[in-house]
Amino acid sequence: TQPARLLKAYIDQRCPNAKLVHVYDKFKKVEFCGITSESPDLIPEQEDTFVFVTTASAYREADELFTKIGKTDYFQCSGDNIL
Numbered sequence: 512t513q514p515a516r517l518l519k520a521y522i523d524q525r526c527p528n529a530k531l532v533h534v535y536d537k538f539k540k541v542e543f544c545g546i547t548s549e550s551p552d553l554i555p556e557q558e559d560t561f562v563f564v565t566t567a568s569a570y571r572e573a574d575e576l577f578t579k580i581g582k583t584d585y586f587q588c589s590g591d592n593i594l
Contacts, residue, residue: 512565512566514565514566514588515543515563515565515566518563518565518588519531519543519544531543531544531546532546532557532560533546533549533553533557533560534546534547534548534549535548535549535550535551535553535554535562536548536549536550536551537550537551537569537572551569551572551573551576554576554580554582555576555580555582560584561584561585561586562577562582562584562585562586563585563586563587563588564585564586564587564588565588570587573585573587574587
């Protein structure tokens with residue numbers, strides 16, 4: 512998504528030591544910055560990874576999942592919330 516590309520560019524510029532390690536997509540396999548997407552069901556296994564949710568259509572499901580697993584290190588950044 513455009514928000515994902517904008518966020519990646521922002522982080523690359525301001526946080527050069529940050530590393531993109533996972534890309535999640537519930538519905539399809541996509542490649543983003545050389546990483547093939549995985550199912551969001553794998554997020555609970557990534558305890559020490561900060562997650563950015565970059566599509567508004569995933570907000571509700573992300574909130575439900577993160578509440579269920581107790582994840583607090585995430586940010587939903589689409590629409591008015593991006594950067």
